[in-house]
Amino acid sequence: MRVLAAGDHFVAPDLFETALRAEPGLPGDLETVHLTSGWPSEPFGPVGSGDSVVDEASGTEEELVEALAGVRVCLTQMAPFTARVFDACPELEMVAVCRGGPVNVDLDAADRAGVAVAQAPGRNAAAAAEYAVAMILAAARHVPYADAELRDGRWRGDLYAYDRAGLELAGTVAGLVGYGAIGRIVARVLRAFGAEVLVADPYTDAATAAADGVRLVALDELLRASSVVSLHARLSEETRGLIGERELGLLPHGAVLVNTARGGLLDHAPLPEALRSGRLGALAVDVYDVEPPPEDWPLRGLPNVVATPHLAGATRQTAHRAAAIAAGEAGRHLRGEPLAHPANAAARRATEEVVS
Template sequence: MTRVLAAGDHFVAPRLFDTALRGEPGLPGDLDVTHLTAGWPTEPFGPVGTGDSRVEEASGTEDDLVAALDGVRVCLTQMAPFTARVFDASPALEMVAVCRGGPVNVDLAAADRAGVAVTQAPGRNAAAAAEYAVGMALAALRRIPLAAAELREGRWRGDFYDYDEAGLELDGATVGLVGYGAIGRIVARVLRAFGATVLVADPYTDRATAETDGVRLVELDELLRASSVVSLHARLSDETRGMIGARELDLMPDGAVLVNTARGGLLDHAPLPEALRSGRLGGLALDVFDVEPPPEDWPLRDAPNVVATPHLAGATRQTAHRAAAIAAGEAGRFLRGEAVCHPANETARNAQGVAS
């Protein structure tokens, strides 16, 4: 019997994994798929495990996962906590297909030690996150949430038509994108359709790609000085953590709008209240935070020029189905004895699957 665990949650549900996997051709006839459901997003994700056996942005418990993995050879998941302890306790496990762009809920070194192949799902939420980032920029530039809230309270804010209070357009604006992966490239395409000039700061993007896409590759400081809107799309790492702080905010034009739908850790949040009060920032749009959810005393909770949403950029049904399909495709390739397309660790890069 070929046992597979669909370890989903309330977004990428186990049934989505199950249906997508059963649509793969050439799978073993003795396939047995069991389900496990973690609490996310009803329960926030976070670190799971202790000491050296710890992973980030995970949902569920090590004990529940170990119990569900008994005899399982392949697992499809989004948030399950694959710590060193879980790998040590799951000797039958040979492959984990993670339906995220970065499998931060998996200890990749422990997976390699255990000989378990791990794959990922780059671009699964690129369209959703890109659309959301542009929507957040528009919301902040035109103060759409504030105007809607005021109207609901019975206040007709005709003063927003005053010249000094009026919003700004994307057409003709210079927009800077910090990070230019799958999401950033879609954002750039949409912004150019609006008529914006797009600058990009990304050390991993080559000039030829930027020129082909119709954007201009520049250093971060030049981007900040020139952009009336700055949108963050970098992956969080030791290199990028806190990359936009007080110095960088001071480089931006007065009244500029800052958008972060990537990761809260990219921003140093401490100088943001003063930047907003002083007018250095004309608007701030956040879908991610340094602490999620923000505490009750979050200083920006009532700021009128802040648009804040609870980490929803990737929350579309299409993203859930796409994520499940990418993970199922990787699991299918592995079970057929084929090389996987999106390896996340050395074992997956070297694997030829488990077909006999």
């Protein structure tokens, strides 16, 4: 039984193998082979051609196909599973992707090949939620800007002036766009600060929100009422460009906007003017429409922008948790048990067959 641990420099192959070896009841002839891609030292991006292009992938189709020779199960984070890869690897049965959404896998091609794909929801929920709160505080209180000014030898006492002072969370209305695992943790933290929390999410019901001490509202109502807005929605055709010029115009003057989810949720074109005019008091972003941002990025150098290089999920606990969830799914497959987190039709069919 050959298994490929296709890791990178965050979730390394050794983490996958260690987590898999801890699974009970594995075949005695289990052999694990390793493949390491260049991420995060090398940016991820689209991989593939024609009708089968996957996103946020690292490595090449060629090296993955070579590593998959004789492999029945693969654990990975960002390996590019395109139609070409599935076609070239007929022995492959299952791919366990340690991400909340397997965007690096062509799920239709996996279905055609009869390969089950599993995912890892919630693997970085705590890390991403903590980072979002950190970005809210940093933007609302001008922390990075004040730090940079002091390091450059400027004592900016004028930032204490009323028209430059920041926002505190106590008593502030904070709006969360998206209320999944990450949004719910952020809400708890913001409420602990004393903020009133509104949420907009078509997949959440009012009773669930009320039980959490937050209020479910329509997006426009959230934007009009919230001095702080943090994005936590998944990127889809429905949510692409969700916050654009019209939506920015609904925000209270001087509001703080934070995006640690996906760059495509924001229409970036109106942001520079909104920030220069003060319509948007501060923007904190960890994700971008183009990653990394180009040298002529129009937000570069604006004092009311906090920008970090897609680090929200970067904790050691996330790496271990991701490997453990993927290994758990691989273990279930190898033991003939139903998958906990099926991501495609082939995985759901296999799970139903085991249950029945």
